[in-house]
Amino acid sequence: MKQKEYYIRNIQYLIRTAEEKDAKRLPAIRLQIDGETENMDRERGEAYIDEAGFKHIIKNDAESLNNLFLTAEVDGEIVGFSRCEGNMLKRTSHQVDFGVCVLKEYWGYAIGQNLLKESIHWAEFNKIKKIKLSVLETNDKAIKLYKKYGFEIEGVLKKDKRLSDGNYYNTVLMGKFID
Template sequence: MNLEYCEAVPKDAKKIIDYLNKVAGESNNLTFGLEDCNLNEVEEMQLIKEIHEDPNSLMIVAKDGLKIVGVASLSGNKKRRLAHRANIGVSVLKNYWHLGIGSNLVAILIGYAVESGIEVIDLEVVTSNEYAIALYEKYGFEIIATYKNFMKIDKEYVDAYLMNLYL
């Protein structure tokens, strides 16, 4: 395995779409499923460009050779009253779980947030996703609330924890 972590660039758009279409079908821990992956390559390129131009946002990809195996994003807020906050999202292909990739992605995002002056990072995590919860707690995230019926998968509701990291 030859892992590399780098900022997503527009030329990664096709590979990111392929990655999202794969990871979306691997678990019910994500806020999106296969039916939600509908950006085309041009739209994904534009999204990556917008993230790159926002000083409070970042998209990182984990690559094993040429293959994207993880994606993480820090999404800052443009409203002045909320500009001290950002939200993160992290996903890793199932075949690459428990190899430290998620941990490395979170560490990179936290480092970027500190450098950018972000004061609070928030996230949502499915309450049954024990590995992700432990990962976030390792970095100092705290559960601040339980969001009942956060997602609805088919006809089943799924709860999530709201977690914050105060930098």
């Protein structure tokens, strides 16, 4: 995708396709984001991806018609990213899994929303028929945003995540079918 510039509430940022050079900064950003919220599947440090791992992901995503890796950048620094990940299996090649994360300092600037919008545009252009995602039941803002963009609740995984308070929470499965 072509990079796009946004200016929201006195913050200017770019959304663009991830490049190999981003792999150097992405491990630290992912670690920070994982430690700032319990909305992610991981706790800080779990399922760690190093620079080489991110280089591999970025390279594979760039070569695949069913994958997209986007970054959001403020003043040359990555503040969030999203991925659409598909596969080449005939029965499921029409769909991708979407995930997004943004540094807490940059919540409220529509960065996640714009990463989602660009991912939807990409999916439409590439004739992807379905985008699916999972979201923690307590993440009301995200669920509201996804519904705004045409996602529907397709199911609930009961007591799927145990958070720091020791309680179990449901994961909401959502999908958007693209005509």
